[in-house]
Amino acid sequence: MKPAAFDYARPESRGEVLKLLADTGSDARVLAGGQSLMAVLNMRLAEPALVIDIGGVADLGYIEIRDDRLCIGANTRQAELLAWPELAEHAPLLARVMPWVGHFQTRNRGTVCGSITHADPSAELPLSLAVLGGEVVLERRHWRRGRRVVPAAEFFQGLLTTAREPDELLTEVRFPLARADHDYRFTEVAMRHGDFALVALAAVIGPDEIVLGAGGVADRPVVRRIPRDRDFDTELNIFAWSLGAESDAHASAAYRRQLVRELGHKLLTQATP
Template sequence: MKPARFDYLRAGTLAEAHATLAAEGEDARVLAGGQSLVPMLSMRMARPKVLIDIMHLPQLAKIESDVNTIHIGAGVRQAKLLAWPEIHERQPLLAAALPWVGHAQTRSRGTICGSVAHADPSAEIPLVLLALKGAIHLSSRQKQRRVSAIDFFTGMMSTARNDDELIEAVEAPCRAPGHGYAFREFGRRHGDFAIVACAAVAHADGVRLAIGGVADCPAVRDYPDLTGTALDDALDEFAWELDARDDLHATESFRRNLVRQLGRAAIEEARRCRA
């Protein structure tokens, strides 16, 4: 379990990182916290020619926020965001989901943007960005662009990032007045990848529910303020549409049932928080 050979570049400037990405394309991989990438290297499931370490670029290590949005730079570790004193006030859904990301001993090194780049179908951070209508800021030598979360996650560990791009930051809206937020997850053990994770945002016109762990990438639905059997039916339809599959840890039917039950619990809690 030792990695194959690769070059290592500790980027001193963003331009240097961009230039290497432009030159090497898919043979280059950005290294941030390394909590997902390094095991893939050790198992030789990832075979880059060069790793670009972006953790020494101070401009990427920032959490910036105004009244509307939070910008989380690519160098921000999960533990840093969780410990940010304003996180609960600024965005309670992120605050609720972060303790479910791995363990304290991996959050200390793992980054928010690294989790987004890795795009594991059961990861919490992509799910939350999707629920919040967040966005991903990509940059390359040529240009910068902002991709909404719904367009970014395209499938099983695949994203809309081009080979010459890196994620500079992700953006999430701040808590909005009159909105309520809730997060629910079930895994085999605490700290495991989710069998089903639900993020709900309740607003004046209804509710937005994102589900992770079931389909190839997190999925989201917007509902008007449904209640009773109408909500049951909507959740049931969502559960079936996710095309759940059996695996070692759960059956498809079990996953659908958790979508119905945890989804409903998340929606109800988000509504209570809205009030």
């Protein structure tokens, strides 16, 4: 299919983008890498009057460490993050996740923030943000007064649905830096490597507690906190049933629940690398 007709704008400053969003609101869509948006437009799941390409806004492309956060701008490509030489040191979970995000070709165009804004429940980057307890930065026109920081737990609200308002631009995502006394693990099952996950699991294992997150099952990433002294298999079974899995063309609900149990057991009991 082909998209419905729309106007196209490629502003060169953040202020221009925010003005266009303020003027157009819900009739606009923001284009960064386009790996999610173009599919949505081609299937006519969205028919915006205006597509705003932010690729020309230079100050939205960066990877920076500020205080205890890894901050990533809205124009940063997934391939750039994967190639960042300090990734494994400062964000080991992302270092494990990024090779599973899409394919080589799509990572060269797709952006980190774009995947998070799209909020596909099977995508690895929203899951990573939720498990790590990260946050997003949303800005609207007159951004010094209209800027807000939203925790991942509040940002993801359902299938392809977030807390972003129509006149807001997601300008940055922030991931907490790794802690020396924590271990970071990830695994998933997909039809082929790089496709959306049937089930993806990410875990942050601390001295007293495990933070376990699941993607690909519910309508958003779901996180569960498990004390280290609990029986893991019992907790994983409770977690699997709590996700409300449904059958579809790719997998049955029972198969997804079993993947949560088995992948989770391996993830939580494997030796620390």
